[in-house]
Amino acid sequence: MAATAVGPRVAGRVRARAGLRLTPSTLVLYVLALLALVVLLGPLVWMFGTALKEQSEVFTWPPSVFPKHAHWDNFIQAWNGAHFSRYFINSTVVSVVSVLTNVFLGAMAGYAFARLRFPGRNFLFLVVMITLMVPNAVLIIPLFLMMKNVPFTDPSGWLNTYQGVILPTAVTGFSIFLMRQFLQGIPRELDQAAAVDGANLFQVFWHVILPMTKPALAIIAVFTALTRWNDYLWPLVAIRDPDLYTVQIGLKYFEGTYHTQWNLLMAGAVIAAVPMLLVYALFQPLFEQSLANLGTGVNE
C-alpha cells in the first residue's frame, strides 16, 4: 500500500473512516468547526439574549449578552403586539404556495433548459437570467400599478389579496437556474438510461429527474421559503388590510416613532425565525443525499 507515500491528510482521513480517533488533524478540524460556529451563531445568540432582557438592560455599559433575569414573557408580549397569530398564517400561505410553484414550475423549466434542445433555448434562458438581475425593489411601482389594474376585479384589483402578494415571485429565475446547473453536473446518460422505452417527457421528468435531483429541489424549496418568509417591501406596498400583513411587517411594529423596543423586536425576530428553522430541519437531510451511486461516469 502506498500509505507511506501519502501525506498526513490522507492518513487522517483513512483513520477517520474507521471511527473517531483524536489525531492532531481531527482535533484541528474540530477547533476550526467550533470557531466557525462562534462566528456564525454568535450574533444570533446575542439576539436571543437581548430578547430576554428588560428594556433598560438592553444597552448598558459594559454590554452584556445575557440578562440577569430572563424575561420569558417578552416572547408573549412580542407575539401579541405583533399580531403573530394572524400574520403567521398569512406568511405561511404565501411561502407554501411560492415554494410549490417554484419547485415544480422551476424544476420543469430547469430540466427543459438543461436537457432538451429546442429552437430559442439560449435566448429564452438569457431572458430567465435577465429576470434574475432585475432588482425587485425597483419594480415595486409597475407591479403595484399592474396589480391594481387587473381587469374584471374590484377597484383595487389584486392588491390586498394573497395572489397579489404571491404572483410576482411565484417563479424566480433562481429556481430555474439552480435546477439547470445541478442537472449539468449529472451525466446525461443516466436519465436516458433510466427512461423506459417510449416514456413521454413528463414521465421521464416525474419518475426519473425529480427523484434524482432531490437535493436541488430541497435547496429550491428551502431558499424560496426563506426569501418569501423574509420578504418585506412588496408585502408592505401590496397589502393595505392589516389582516393580511405578513410576519416581517408585524415585526417592525416595535420600531416606534421615537423609540424602538429592542428587546421585543429581538423576541419577535426569534419567534419569526422558528418556522424557517423547522423548514430547514425538515429539508436538510435531503441536501445530504449524496449521489455516490453514479457509477464511473465522468461528470460533464
Added chain:
Amino acid sequence: MGGAAAIPRLSIRRHLGAYLFIAPALILLVVFNIWPALYTAWLSLQDYGILGSNGFIGLANYAHVLRDSLFWHSLLVTSIYTAGSAILGLAGALALAALVTRKLPFMGWFRVLYFIPSVTSLFVNATIFGWLFDYNLGLFNYWLTSLHLQRVPWLQDPNWALFSVILVGAWGGVSYNLPIYAAGLQSVNRDLYEAASLDGANGWQRFRSITLPAIAPITRYTVILAIIGSFQLIASIDALTSGGPENATLVTIKYIQLQGFEFLHFGYASAITLFLLGFLLVVTWLQLRSGRE
C-alpha cells in the same frame, strides 16, 4: 434496453413538450418581471414625478446619469462590496463545506447549525450587527477596550463602514452558500478520490484536479448569484448605515431608491436602474463565458 437511440432529436413533438415545460414559468417571469422592467424603461424616457408624467424627454435622463458623479461612485461602492463579500463569502462557504462534509462525528450537527444565520431575515441580522458594531455601546468595541485597544468607528468612518458592511455580507454569504457547496461536494464520486490518492496525489492536488472541476457548475451558479444578490442588496445597508457615512456605502440600488422614493424623480431613477441592469448583464455574461472555457 437503452432508450438513447429510440428518441428522435428533432421531432416537433419533442419541441412542443419542451415549450410546454418552460411555458408556465416563462409566462410568469415575463408578466411579472420583464413587463415591469419594460415599463421601467418606458418611465426612464420621461420626466416622471409623483403626480405623473411631465412629458417625454427622450434620453435626457441617461445623459444626466452619465454626468452624475454620485452614480459612478455608487457603482464603485457596489463593485467593491460585491467583490469583497462574494470572495470572502464563497471561499468561506467552500472551506466550511469541505470541513463539514468529512465523515466525522457531529459534523452533521455543525452543518445544520451553520445555516441558521440564513434563516433570520437580512434586516434582523444587519440590525444585530449594527448594535455589535456600535461605537459607544457595542460588543466589539467593548472587547477592544478590554484589551486596551482603541475603539474602532466601524460604521462611522467611511472606510471602516464599507469594510463592516462587506463583513456582514460575507458572514451571511458563508452561511447561505454552505448547503449548496456541501451538496456539490458530496455529489463528487468518492472513487475518484481513492484512485487519485492511490496514484500519489496529496490533498491539495486532489482538490485542484477533482473537486474544483466537479463543482464548477455549482461554483458558476453561486458566483453569479452572489454577484446578482450583492447588486440588489439594500436591506442590510438600510439597517446598518442608510448609505452613509458620507455616501461611503451608497450602493447603486440604494441610490435608485433615494432618487425614486425620496426625491421623487421616478424617470431618473428608472434610467439609473437600466444602467445598473446593463452593468450587471455585462458582468454576468463575462462570468458565464469564462466558465465555458
Added chain:
Amino acid sequence: MDQVNWSELERLVVQGKITRRVLLRRLLEAGGVAAVIGPGATLLAACGESKAAGPSGPVPAGFPPINNNILGKKMTLTILLAADYYNQPPFTDLYAAFQKAYPDITLQITNAVWEDIPTKVKTAALGGTPVDVAHQHAFVYGHIGVAEQVDDLWNQWGKVGDFLPNSLQDVTWAGHRYGIPLDVNCLFTYYNKDLFASVNATPPTATTSYTDLGKELLKFQGKAVKAIGLSNSAWNNSGLARANGGDLLKSDEKGVQINSDKVVAALKWNSELGWKYGVGTSPAPTKRQDEPGFLFEATQVALLFSGPWDMPDIKKSGVNFGTTELPKGLDGSTNGSVQGGGSLFVGKGSKNREAAFEFMKWAAAKPNQIRMAKEMARWPVIADLYSDPSTIGANDPALAPYFSQLKAAKPYKLEAFPEGDKAWSDAVASAYNGKDAQAVLNDAQSKAAAAIGG
C-alpha cells in the same frame, strides 16, 4: 302627492328605519303610482341600499357636532396611522364613537411603522388609490402635491384659534393648510445633576447660552464619563440650529439657507464638542438615534438634548436628573427648538374629503387629546389644554421646561425638500466626523439650492 311627507320619509330611509315594502305602501297610499315612479323611485332605491345601519348615535361630549353633509352617506374611509398609535385605547374608542355617530361610514383602519408611511402614501398616490386619512407631517405632502388642500373646510370649521400656533405649522405650506395637527413635542435639555456636581460644573438653566454651557462641559475633559450624548440626526440638529436663531429655510419657504451664519455657528459648536474637545460621545447612526438616551440612562453622559419620549425610561433608570430648555443660542439672546409630533392629512384625490376631515377633527378634539396625553404621552395641539397641566396629567415639574420650550419650537420644514434634507443630513454627519462646519454647509447649500432652484 301632497300627502306624501317627503322629509319624514327621507329621514326614515337615511336612518334605515323603514323597509322597502313599508315605504312602497306608504308612497302608494299617499301619492299613488305617480309618487312611486317619480320622486319616490330614488327613495325606494336608497332604501334597499342602506343595511339598517341604525340610528346615528349621540356624539360624546367634547367632540364636534354631527356634520349633516356626511351623515347618512355610505362610504368607507381608509385611515393609515402609525403603528404605535392606531391600536391604543384612545384611538380604538375614537373609532367606535365615530362609527356610532356616523353608522353609514365604515372605517378601514390600517397601520404602518412611521418611517414606512411615506412609502405607502406615495405608492398609493402613484397608483391612484389615495388613502383618505394619513398620519405624517402634512406640510411635506402638501408641498409634493399628494395632500388635499383643506383651507375651505378649516374656514367652515372656524377653530384655527384653538390650536397651538406652531402646531399649525405642521400642516401649513406656502400659505395653505393641508391637514389637522395631531400631536406635538420638541427638543429640550436633560442633565444629570450628580455628574455635573462631580466635576464642579454648573448645570444649564433656562437662560444659559451655548457659550456658557460649553465652558461647563469642558470640565468633563479627560473624565471617563462624557459630558454630552451627541446626535447627528438632521432633525435634532435643526432644533439646535433654531436654538441659535438659525433657520434652514428662507422665510418665504421657497428657498434654503443651510449655510446661514447662525446655522453654521450652532453646528460648529455642537459637533466640535465631540471631535475637537473630546467631551461628547460619538454620534450613533440613523437607526439608533435612541442611543444618547440609553447612554444618559446608563450615566455615561451628563447631558442630553432630547424630547419627552425619553422621560419615562430616564425616570425608571433612577438618574438624578433635571430638565431645562435648550440653550439660548451662542449669546443667550435667541430661543428656539424643533417641533416634532405629527398631523393627519387627506390624500389627494380622496373621494371622501369632508368625511376624512371630520374624522381628523375628532382626533384633534379635546377628549381625545387629553387621553392621548394621559395614556400615550403624546402631547396636545389644543392651546388651552396647557393652561392647567393637570388636565393632561402633566403635573410633573420636570415637564415644565418642555412645555415652555414648546412655545418657541417650529417643525423641521426642510423635510419638504428631500434633496435639501439629504444635503443637510450629510453635512451634519460630516461635521460630527470632524469636517469644518462652514465648509460642509456651504457644500450642502449649493447642492440643495441647485436641486430646489433657489
